[in-house]
Amino acid sequence: MVPLWAYLLVAAGLFCLGAYGVLSRRNAIAVLMGIELMLNAVNINLVAFWRYLSPLNMAGQAFTAFIFVIAAAEAAVGLAIIISVYRSRQSVIVEDVDIMKW
Amino acid sequence: MIELNVQTIAFLICALFILGGGLGVVTTRNLIHATLYLILSLFGVAGFFVLLSAPFLAAVQVLVYIGAIAILIIFAVMLTRSMTQLRQVYNHQWTASAVVSGLLFALLVVGVILPVWGINGAQAVETVSEVVADTVDLGKALVDRNQYVLPFEVASLLLTAAMIGAIVIARDDE
Numbered sequence: 001m002v003p004l005w006a007y008l009l010v011a012a013g014l015f016c017l018g019a020y021g022v023l024s025r026r027n028a029i030a031v032l033m034g035i036e037l038m039l040n041a042v043n044i045n046l047v048a049f050w051r052y053l054s055p056l057n058m059a060g061q062a063f064t065a066f067i068f069v070i071a072a073a074e075a076a077v078g079l080a081i082i083i084s085v086y087r088s089r090q091s092v093i094v095e096d097v098d099i100m101k102w
Numbered sequence: 103m104i105e106l107n108v109q110t111i112a113f114l115i116c117a118l119f120i121l122g123g124g125l126g127v128v129t130t131r132n133l134i135h136a137t138l139y140l141i142l143s144l145f146g147v148a149g150f151f152v153l154l155s156a157p158f159l160a161a162v163q164v165l166v167y168i169g170a171i172a173i174l175i176i177f178a179v180m181l182t183r184s185m186t187q188l189r190q191v192y193n194h195q196w197t198a199s200a201v202v203s204g205l206l207f208a209l210l211v212v213g214v215i216l217p218v219w220g221i222n223g224a225q226a227v228e229t230v231s232e233v234v235a236d237t238v239d240l241g242k243a244l245v246d247r248n249q250y251v252l253p254f255e256v257a258s259l260l261l262t263a264a265m266i267g268a269i270v271i272a273r274d275d276e
Contacts, residue, residue, distance in 0.1 A: 001230050002113045009151065010117045012210040013199040014124050014143070016203040022127035023199035024192045029178055033127050033140050036171065040147045041121075043159075051154040055234045058243035062250045064159055065240070068166050069257040073264030075171045079178040080272035086182040087274070095193060 007048035015041035028082045028092045039071045120145030131180045131191050141172045158237040
């Protein structure tokens with residue numbers, strides 16, 4: 001089988017790509033896509049550790065299922081907020097939504 | 103160190119999908135194209151789940167991430183006309199972001215992956231258990247009173263609350 005560290009390497013790369021997207025993109029929808037990439041990297045890690053370290057304990061798969069739920073909820077609420085902001089300010093650029101900035 | 107067989111080739115293809123798709127997501131100007139790259143990346147993750155003998159999670163990955171979240175993102179991109187709006191893709195702190203992400207990757211490689219890899223690849227030859235829990239075990243664990251029934255119910259409640267919240271937030275008030 002492919003060794004564990006190979007999965008961890010891909011997951012680390014995906015997480016850092018997602019983090020870069022979240023930190024550097026101006027479009028709010030692109031920021032949400034970066035968050036999805038980071039959540040997927042976490043899922044790869046959870047399932048890989050489950051498979052290699054304790055394949056009979058269901059914790060890894062169960063937590064991955066919960067992350068699916070969190071991701072769905074986050075995407076639904078996040079996109080609703082983006083559409084609501086776009087309706088009131090005609091913009092999806094993160095820097096334009098600074099009304100709460102002190 | 104790693105012998106070349108079908109599984110390794112499938113792993114490499116999926117890794118290529120994941121990292122190439124991820125790179126496309128963070129660099130593409132057109133957001134529709136970025137979403138298509140995201141779908142490619144999510145397919146790669148589903149392939150990883152199959153390789154790691156978690157077929158149920160692979161199916162859920164395709165159904166929930168690609169079937170629901172990616173389509174939702176495409177809807178949002180089209181509703182907000184955001185692909186024609188931007189002159190600049192990145193904000194002014196993108197160099198700092200790249201440095202921080204690169205440092206984080208180096209930290210993960212040195213701090214986590216090298217210890218797992220082990221000194222001169224000792225972990226690479228470890229035997230992996232052939233006995234694996236299947237989907238039935240996952241289903242039982244999720245509704246078992248001694249395991250995950252409470253988090254499971256809380257997750258359902260969270261989903262309901264998120265759906266209602268999304269409707270309320272996105273509703274047109276006027």
